[in-house]
Amino acid sequence: MTLDLPLIFALLMGAAILAYVVLDGYDLGVGMLMPAATDHEQDVMVASIGPFWDANETWLVLGVGILLIAFPAAHGYILGALYLPVAAMLAGLMLRGVAFELRVKALGWHAELWNWLFWFGSFLASFAQGYMLGRYLTAFQPGWGYALFSLLVGAALCGGYVLLGATWLILRTEGELQKKARAWTKWGLLWVALGVALVSLATPMVSELVRNKWFDFPRTLGLMVLPLATLAAWLWVWVSLGKSDWKPFAGAVAIYVLAFAGLAYSVFPYVVLGWLTIWDAAAHPSALKVTLFGVVLVLPFLIGYTVFAYRVFRGKAKAGLYGH
Amino acid sequence: MDAGDALLLARAQFGLNIAFHILFPTISIALAWYLIGFRVKYARTQDPQWLATYHLWVKIFALTFAMGVVSGITMSFQFGTNWPGYMLKVGNIAGPLLGYEVLTAFFLEATFLGVMLFGMERVSSRVHIFSSVMVAAGTTLSAFWILALNSWMHTPQGHVMDGSALIAGDWAQVIFNPSFPYRFTHMMLASGLTASFLVAGLSAWRLLKAPQDPGALKTLRAGVLVAAIIAPLQVFVGDLHGLNTLEHQPAKIAAVEAIWNTQKGVPLVLFAIPNEETKRNDFAIEVPKLASFVLKHDLDAELQGLDAFAPDHPPVAPVFFAFRLMVGVGMLMLALAWFGAWWMRKRTPPGWLLWAFAGMTFSGWIATLSGWLVTEIGRQPWLVTGILRTEDALGRVPDAALGASFAGYLLVYGVMLVAYVVVLTHLAREGAQP
Numbered sequence: 001m002t003l004d005l006p007l008i009f010a011l012l013m014g015a016a017i018l019a020y021v022v023l024d025g026y027d028l029g030v031g032m033l034m035p036a037a038t039d040h041e042q043d044v045m046v047a048s049i050g051p052f053w054d055a056n057e058t059w060l061v062l063g064v065g066i067l068l069i070a071f072p073a074a075h076g077y078i079l080g081a082l083y084l085p086v087a088a089m090l091a092g093l094m095l096r097g098v099a100f101e102l103r104v105k106a107l108g109w110h111a112e113l114w115n116w117l118f119w120f121g122s123f124l125a126s127f128a129q130g131y132m133l134g135r136y137l138t139a140f141q142p143g144w145g146y147a148l149f150s151l152l153v154g155a156a157l158c159g160g161y162v163l164l165g166a167t168w169l170i171l172r173t174e175g176e177l178q179k180k181a182r183a184w185t186k187w188g189l190l191w192v193a194l195g196v197a198l199v200s201l202a203t204p205m206v207s208e209l210v211r212n213k214w215f216d217f218p219r220t221l222g223l224m225v226l227p228l229a230t231l232a233a234w235l236w237v238w239v240s241l242g243k244s245d246w247k248p249f250a251g252a253v254a255i256y257v258l259a260f261a262g263l264a265y266s267v268f269p270y271v272v273l274g275w276l277t278i279w280d281a282a283a284h285p286s287a288l289k290v291t292l293f294g295v296v297l298v299l300p301f302l303i304g305y306t307v308f309a310y311r312v313f314r315g316k317a318k319a320g321l322y323g324h
Numbered sequence: 325m326d327a328g329d330a331l332l333l334a335r336a337q338f339g340l341n342i343a344f345h346i347l348f349p350t351i352s353i354a355l356a357w358y359l360i361g362f363r364v365k366y367a368r369t370q371d372p373q374w375l376a377t378y379h380l381w382v383k384i385f386a387l388t389f390a391m392g393v394v395s396g397i398t399m400s401f402q403f404g405t406n407w408p409g410y411m412l413k414v415g416n417i418a419g420p421l422l423g424y425e426v427l428t429a430f431f432l433e434a435t436f437l438g439v440m441l442f443g444m445e446r447v448s449s450r451v452h453i454f455s456s457v458m459v460a461a462g463t464t465l466s467a468f469w470i471l472a473l474n475s476w477m478h479t480p481q482g483h484v485m486d487g488s489a490l491i492a493g494d495w496a497q498v499i500f501n502p503s504f505p506y507r508f509t510h511m512m513l514a515s516g517l518t519a520s521f522l523v524a525g526l527s528a529w530r531l532l533k534a535p536q537d538p539g540a541l542k543t544l545r546a547g548v549l550v551a552a553i554i555a556p557l558q559v560f561v562g563d564l565h566g567l568n569t570l571e572h573q574p575a576k577i578a579a580v581e582a583i584w585n586t587q588k589g590v591p592l593v594l595f596a597i598p599n600e601e602t603k604r605n606d607f608a609i610e611v612p613k614l615a616s617f618v619l620k621h622d623l624d625a626e627l628q629g630l631d632a633f634a635p636d637h638p639p640v641a642p643v644f645f646a647f648r649l650m651v652g653v654g655m656l657m658l659a660l661a662w663f664g665a666w667w668m669r670k671r672t673p674p675g676w677l678l679w680a681f682a683g684m685t686f687s688g689w690i691a692t693l694s695g696w697l698v699t700e701i702g703r704q705p706w707l708v709t710g711i712l713r714t715e716d717a718l719g720r721v722p723d724a725a726l727g728a729s730f731a732g733y734l735l736v737y738g739v740m741l742v743a744y745v746v747v748l749t750h751l752a753r754e755g756a757q758p
Contacts, residue, residue: 051438054393058426058434064400065426068411069419076408079401086405087729090398091736097394098740101387105747114743286491287416291423298427302435305458309435312443 029165031122159191518688525685
């Protein structure tokens with residue numbers, strides 16, 4: 001039996017991007033919620049994500065890395081078409097990453113400035129990612145309608161990250177801040193409902209390819225499992241608010257997994273919608289094999305020490321573990 | 325905008341990004357090992373002074389590491405956008421090497437960094453030291469993979485043609501290509517020197533404010549001592565690296581020494597203004613036959629000049645000047661490290677010596693960047709020697725997008741760099757507070 005290497009790498013890339021969206025999603029969400037919290041709460045919020053954000057962003061490098069290694073033709077094409085939003089996202093991630101360190105090390109108005117840049121960087125990166133998703137799903141077609149759609153997806157993804165961040169804070173904090181996080185979660189849920197509905201309705205409208213995949217009886221009936229399960233997860237978050245610390249976060253992650261599955265189904269087997277399939281864009285099998293060998297070798301260790309790190313920092317976050 | 329301008333802008337943008345990025349790993353690779361030293365000192369002595377020292381330097385490391393991570397993410401995007409021709413031609417070799425860097429190094433260092441920075445009270449001393457070692461191992465592994473790829477671009481081997489693209493024939497040959505051992509050692513020592521002068525310089529900065537600070541005195545001595553040991557090693561390894569380059573990339577050496585014509589008994593040009601128009605050196609100050617002696621260990625040996633490679637030779641002036649800047653700063657580092665180590669054997673450092681070290685805090689950056697310019701410009705017009713020309717790897721990003729993003733990057737990098745230096749000097753002046 002020969003391995004379908006491009007398919008394996010498409011799955012790996014999907015897994016890496018999903019891991020990135022969920023993991024960096026919660027810390028970007030926490031960053032966007034900063035202005036709504038008091039000074040002390042801000043310190044607790046940053047402490048709750050401090051040990052993880054470096055590793056979380058590494059998943060982005062892995063996702064883009066797999067795109068580069070396994071589908072080099074698509075890497076140049078997609079990122080070339082998304083050049084400006086990518087630059088905006090990178091600027092956001094850079095400002096934010098540095099602000100992480102500087103907001104506690106700078107003095108006076110400088111500290112205030114970095115606090116603001118931490119919020120702004122988180123927002124800019126999130127918005128740019130949503131905008132890129134919108135452009136990607138509409139196959140980078142020019143026109144105001146498509147641009148407007150992409151802007152809406154950008155706003156919706158910000159709301160989605162706020163949901164992840166707020167439920168993360170319910171899990172990792174207590175007292176007044178946790179109460180606030182529950183209120184933020186409701187806002188996040190509304191935005192996510194809007195965003196998922198928007199993308200689900202608009203994508204088939206702008207892309208015939210996607211429309212044909214979803215509206216093809218009787219397959220459509222089977223596919224209805226995805227939106228129904230998403231709705232169930234959404235309700236689960238809402239109902240478990242105030243009753244459980246971990247269920248809202250688990251529910252929010254489930255919404256992301258389901259939405260991502262829907263998107264993956266819409267796009268597959270294309271890596272550039274309607275133009276390049278994963279088999280067209282794949283690198284030479286020799287390069288894929290040697291990389292797969294590394295993945296298989298390293299992945300168990302990677303999962304092992306990631307679990308170790310999360311176990312070390314389990315429980316409620318406290319301000320001032322570091323930086324005082 | 326014509327193709328030449330677009331090429332220039334794409335290269336300038338990538339060059340700016342990579343130059344900005346390299347500043348931070350150059351410090352963090354060796355600083356990670358310094359931290360282990362401080363941490364182990366504390367574990368052995370239980371002296372709160374060492375703990376405070378460790379806390380101070382861990383803050384500096386965390387900031388440096390964050391700068392490296394965020395500027396490094398940018399690079400993973402620009403490989404494809406600015407140089408799509410590169411990936412199409414040699415992606416089957418460059419891709420897996422970059423992939424191994426992400427898999428074996430990035431996750432390792434980033435994940436254990438969390439435990440190292442925030443976990444001191446949550447894990448045992450042993451596990452904490454282990455986490456610090458994993459971070460340091462990650463930074464070093466990362467350098468291993470990226471320098472394997474960079475060295476392969478200078479001295480490619482182990483590949484075979486498959487249609488219009490390259491694939492790897494023998495990965496061991498690809499990774500351990502002829503220039504890799506020299507370049508890797510040279511870069512590791514460069515990181516050691518850069519971090520040592522940073523440690524010494526910031527400690528000196530603190531001692532100028534608080535002359536009695538015992539922690540700063542200890543770290544000053546540590547930095548100076550390590551620099552005094554590494555600096556002569558670097559001279560030796562640098563020489564070997566140069567001889568290796570002469571063997572595999574003679575055009576680069578011809579540009580470094582500004583040798584226009586192939587001849588015997590070549591003089592060493594100490595200073596000149598290389599003139600591309602007339603193909604000779606203006607205002608040259610030369611030592612007769614010394615270049616032949618240095619490079620071939622024979623006063624009358626023949627050296628290939630740039631004429632032997634025309635028109636495919638690198639621009640001479642930038643390579644020539646960058647090399648002299650690198651060697652000049654390196655020699656200054658050697659002299660100051662040796663003098664400082666000798667002086668401080670029995671005496672406390674006086675103000676003027678502290679000022680000298682404080683002034684040299686970021687000297688490693690200058691030497692590293694100029695060395696990088698020598699090797700990268702020295703490879704031109706090739707991106708991968710003999711295989712891919714730089715102009716053939718250019719992307720098709722719209723000029724306006726390139727221009728706008730270039731201005732944006734410049735602004736963000738400027739803000740970040742100023743903030744970094746200001747915060748470092750501020751932290752240093754506050755010193756280690758037990």
